[in-house]
Amino acid sequence: MALLLQLKPDMIMGSAYLPPVSHVLPLAIIRRERRLPLAGAVAVRINQKVMASDVVAEGEAPPRHVFLDLARGLGVPVHEVGRYLRSQRGDALEAGEVLAGPAGMGRRTVRAPSDGIVVSISNGRLLFRMHSGVLELKAGFPATVVGTDGVQTVLLETTGALIQGMWGNGNNDFGVMRVVGDGPGDRLQTDRLDADLRGAILVAGICDHPAPLHQATGISARGIVLGGLASELIPVAARLPYPVIVTTGFGPLPLDNPTFNLLSSNAGREVALDARKYNPSDGSRPEVIIPLPPTSEADLPEDVIPLKEGVRVRLARPPYHGSVGVVREMLARAVDYPSGILARSARVDLDGVGLTIVPVDNLEVLQ
Structure with missing residues (x-):
């Protein structure tokens, strides 16, 4: 063998x-794939120009499965659950429809948590497949469509600056970038987050307190790029509604000079933040993409x-x-x-x- x-x-x-390899490139040809988890429909064609918010593909999101404890929900022994069933395997239901019940003096019922299908019923428990709705894949940054299989994947290309990090919270967005502070080691502080930064993507050196992260939510920040993040703030950053990218590491670590210089020299430009999780197996990292005019001097990283x-x-x-x-x-x-x-x-x-x-x-x- x-x-x-x-x-x-x-x-x-x-x-x-x-x-x-971590890229901190002032100019590069950047190609990124957008892929549906399941086959669906591609909404663009090759050579088409797209904007960050354009939907390039859409399809059904992967379904979620949940176990519902009917015996507990009805307050009856397992062997009596069958008497109260109102649905069977394979039934399609809408959110709120009764799965079982009513039972007992309290007229207790178990209802469908969402639109979905009954997969199985066994030992007083019901397996329910929830419909997750339509999933829309957006381009994420201004680009040209250079490839597609027509049903699941779209390959996008742009020219621009590329800065990769080591940790991201899984979100993504697009907006105008602003530097908060004067140097690569400046801390992100609440007294610097005012209405002038509303809707911006913020760049700072270090964050060691949760208050500015929450205040950034209050001013509708589109994202934050940091050199260092206190390790105890990882759970806080993971729950934020906007993307957070850490470029250097966890702790009081500033942005390295090449990264700070590249980001600060492009302040005021529109940038894309893709705070995906770092995947060592394929080398994908959280990253900042700064679209720039095309030039013959750009190469693939x-x-x-x-x-x-x-x-x-x-x-x-x-x-x-x-x-x-x-x-x-x-x-x-x-x-x-x-x-x-x-x-x-x-x-x-x-x-x-x-x-x-x-x-x-x-x-x-x-x-």
Whole structure:
């Protein structure tokens, strides 16, 4: 039997080391796929220009299934549930229709939680498939349709700046970007969030308190891009109605200089935030897309970049977490660190720090 191994970005291949790649590009050709979870209908054609809010495909959302405890809901023993059933397997019901009951002095009933279908009834429990309605896929950013299969996927292309992060809360939106503060390490504070920022996408260095996150909701912010987010605020950020992207990591970590400079130089432009979860298996990351006029100088980003002399990197762990530098040498021998770890390492010239030796596992390529 043949054994198939899937190579991951951080695996060593011969003498080459392939760390994760994070893009911070002032100009690139950006292609992104929009895919329905189930086959549906594509609403655009190849070469069509679309805006961020345009629906490019729509179809039925994947159904949800719920178990309803009929015995408990009716207040009767399991063996008596059959007497009160008002629906059978395969029945299609509308929200609020009676599934079972009434029972007892209180005339207790169990009703359909939404439009849906009865899948099965067993041991006093009913499995109900809820209709989830129509799912609309929006373009997310101004682009040109360059590919589609006609039923499920649409490939979009634009030219612009691309900034990728390491954590996102799963939301997405599009709006005008504003920088809150004067530098890459400035904290997001409530006294800086006023009506002038209503409906904007906000950029700040650090957030270590929940108040400004909630205040941003009050001014209808379209999103927030941060360098660092306090780890205890992850559950708060995950529940927010707007996208949140963290570029550096969790803790009091500023935006790195390349990221801050690129974002601040494009303040006032319309940008797209896609705060998708980071997926190491396919390399997809939360990202900021800043559409720019097309030019012949733009290229597709490189998704695989071997670690070698001259490559720009960002440190992903302490003590220099978030620092950016350039690899000056790939050390031939593994380094024995005070922690007792023996690790393959590189000599890196860090901005503002100088030459330091870093385990390659602590590095990501910054293109």
